[in-house]
Amino acid sequence: MSTETVPNWEEAGVVKVIVVPFIAMPEGEHKGLKSAKVSPEGVTQVYSTFYSQFDALGYLSVPYDEVDKDKIASPGPVSLELVRSVGERTGGDAILTGVVTRYEEREGGPIGIKKPASVGFEARLINAKDGKILWAGKYAETQKSLTDDLSRFFIFIRRGGKWLTAEQLTQYGVSEMLKTMPKAVVKQEGFK
Secondary structure (H helix, E strand, C coil), rough: CCCEEEHHHEEEEEEECEECCEEEEHHHHHHHCCCCCCCHHHHHHHHHHHHHHHHHHEEEEEECCCEEEEEEHHHCCHHHHHHHHHHHHCCCCCCEEEEEEEEECCCCCCEEEEEEEEEEEEEEEECCCCCCCCEEEEEEEEEECCCCCCHHHHHHCCCCCCCCCCCHHHHHHHHHHHHCCCCCCCCCCCCC
């Protein structure tokens, strides 16, 4: 996992975050390599997990899908006009969006598996005023057995000592990523 936050976070004054649906962008696809699998349900799962966990940071989060999500979610520069128009139409201070690079379900049960769950996703929070990236994060994991990677013993125990589903791995990854995002300066009450 890796994340990055701008040093002058407070200056952005983020209170209301517009959450735009994520898109599928399988690993390897843009490099001509065999790409990872990303199911449509996986994209929805990653997006909804971010949305549901985002409120805990104290931001007013609002789902929004009336935008060309491919243009705003794809890695790389985003059109300032597009970002500003979403901010103006919604009253949002920032836009959270991203891509799902891998979402493969485990084959087997929580005790024994043929193939472990594997997820990968990237998210970024874009300032709706100037288009700058305020926060960005990447998470990718294919769960490994303790015999394959003893260094992850405590994580394995914290997760209940079992093989996770892709949904559970996503919830864990999003939770870990959002721990690195600053909490809202002003908590919004009574909004949803």
